[in-house]
Amino acid sequence: MTNIKIEHLTFGYDQLGTLLFDNAQLNIASDWKLGLVGRNGRGKTTLLKLLRGELPYQGQINHQLEMSYFPQKIYDPSELTYYALSETEELEIWKMERELTLLNCDLDILWRPFHTLSGGEQTKVLLALLFLDEHSFPLIDEPTNHLDMKGRQQVAEYLKKKKQGYIVVSHDRTFLDQTVDHILAIEKNQLILYQGNFSTYEEQKAQRDAFEQAQNSKLKKEIQRLQKTAQEKAEWSASREKDKTNKSKGFIDTEYRRVSPGAIGADAARMMKRSKAIVQRVEGQISEKEKLLKNIESADALRINYEESYHRRILQVEELGLFYSDKCLFKDKNFELLRGECLTIIGKNGSGKTSLLQALLGEFSGKVEGSIQRASGLKISRVRQNYENNQGTLEDFAEKEGLEYSHFLNNLRKLGMERRVFANRIQDMSMGQRKKVELAKSLSQRANLYIWDEPLNYLDVFNQKQILELLLQFKPTMILIEHDDYFVKKVSDKIVRL
Template identity: 25%
Template structure:
């Protein structure tokens, strides 16, 4: 489908790519990985034609369509509703709909046979393009990635950047391009939305290239890894876990080959040095020297592993109780976030705050950090010293400072050598520590802000989405840092692999309260899924209430035939309602399956059945209410 041949790209005299090649097949789902600054986003822009390579070529078939989700889309604003923006994916079909409306309007005052023919042809084209289901598809995808039904008619401009990015993602998914390119999509999604997107991509009928630091998301979504390394595009057939195993094997083979070659080179060099002046061996020595000149040298394996080798020091150790929250309430107008919530953080707790966006995780984190107003009581424990990291810390960096100077101003009292050691752990080595903040990428700024947070010698850290904009190695460094941290932390994150490696407690918000699970993410996930299954299998309270209400009604003494007839009709209706509710539940389960929502025909058929059964159920419930009122 797309062939990249002998690609080179230079920024000044610095190469990002040098004679790199890659083929993208029509069903490939590729995870594009590499350190920040190695050119992942640049490659995507070259595929779209936005950037031009220095040398080489990118060829694609004429029918290839490309959809690209990138940070530039954040600037798009409009008064149109988010549903309307998403439905721009059906531009041709919406144009037909507009023509149909114009014809119908004209027919109101000027009914002619040619207009009837024109209308019939337009309606046929509209139906062929699935025009009657396009709004349902748009609504389903928007709701799948986290929007409520009430949100769909709100203007796009009312939403924050992250939510606007979700709308653009929905539009791309509805367009169904033959190549879908997503640059860090999980930065803008919460956990339920990430899981929905994983399922969607597994059955996506096209090729995908995904840039992401989220290891579990990649494992679930891709079937190939392309690593940008040493100016090349290195392909691995498998998910991210397979890539790690395969790369270790390749590195071992390469390192062995390198060491064997080095041994041969040393032997040849010794031979040349020993016999170059000896007449009887001079010819052989010259031959060996020529061999050495022509030899294609094998590169040593670069050590890409970064280790955190500094120890965290506290000015003081906190008391046993770090934070006590009692009767905490918080709302924004009619939006209730917390209501009389209680929570307790003890020394040594490593808490991950998870859940859907809009539930109040970041708000609760700011309450703990005392940067958000609230009602109730919050008490910090004895000797608790805090540091708070959030995305706005990136904007708080002094862009005129050099990196090393920025860390000096954190007030840790560390020497230049100690600070350079810390920066080395965060991938800033040698003269890079003198780079100005203003020239850094988003990921590099995140690393600087995180380093500042971690050297404050605070014993209680609060971190809001710390892995956003970081590459895989930077996330690994952060994991090591937090695993070594002997204090207490509370972090908000949607990166499940990251959470599973650092957290020993899980928080989430449910019914406006802060819930706690005392264990790892895997343990919480198993427990939570089991609880959800229990709820699904237990009788619906609504049915119980209906039966009880009807039972009370029919137990009242009645002596006429009308009363008996009503009781009979109620009993029959209850049976039908229970059967219908069971069918609706089954159809809801069907709609959530990837093989259904990934197949347009199945999706339309199942959606139509679901809507039909739901409407029938509503009618029966309304009839049941009327009968109970009569009998009461």
């Protein structure tokens, strides 16, 4: 076992002084199975690059490890998978077959072109390649994005059996609970280490946040008291200055005696000097206490533009079957969706989940058997898996989609998108940012029915919690496709299995 030691790590991309990491300190043991979590854009992938020495930085990162990275680059996806994986070095085929067997993969995928594999199959093949070298330290960047529920469980079982340590980035809490024994959280621009899985991290973080919020509340009250004291002293000083300069009144009556303006002036000057010294001292105390306030990681509650339909039954499906040419995706499906219910469609990749959504919307290009009855006059809002056609500036996009621009931007801000990103074209944003655009669009649309296809992909755990709380609070009528087991169990009223 060796250690990865980080000392005084400081790093930022832009020229404005915005830092992803500021004087960060960390010590990691190489036999840990470490989960790396944090908000989108906080530097999770960047930290993996820094560990591999791919970016310049200030400070020190010391280790003696050979590090390997997932997902690896495939230079020619048109080649047979075995040869596509062997571009940089020749593989021992028996070792590759051993890893694929552990991942519950058909071995014939090695002899199919890489680009014809499903996203889940490509993920498993690249993970098998990653673990061929038992002496390297794996850095695994978001392996669950293209895996269905069964695939996530298979990969989790695979990682649990590995003896070597690794760092894995994921936003799937169930997956992390199964695969890690430490959590490294990027909070603001600091690295904070927790012992345990994701549930342990969440519990410890909640306790720490509650303590810091209590301290913040106490400090804010003390700051308010000091600010009031400073204001009172400043006002008193100003009133004595007024007495000093008001010479037209001659002698001034006080409660017990008549005092000359000269006496008042001398007294006021002394008191003003003392008062200003007190104000400066109090302002200094305020400044010191403000430095102690903790900037707690939080996410504002989202809002949805949901409008209840006057129909009780939104959808009625009977004996439904979908076919492409002679291939049957599924048949004999029966279900209904009532107002205020969330119906979740689950199944392995390729089972026809997205095709079912298309059929419900009247967009399926294959053969449809059975009947689909949909309530009339429904306003429908969608979150799609593929949103490549979201283009241009945010303002132009909002106008094209008929969105209230301020409402749309407010949703983006609540989802954690920074204001500096608002000037970027959508096609130039990161995948996480583009997903937020698609989600903020749907939240901003007035609708009776929301159809969301894998809404959690590319979103961090804070966003996932926001969406979960939103759906539990507003209970919009919804059809959902999602592979996150925890999320599905929390929000679903009905489940259709394919």
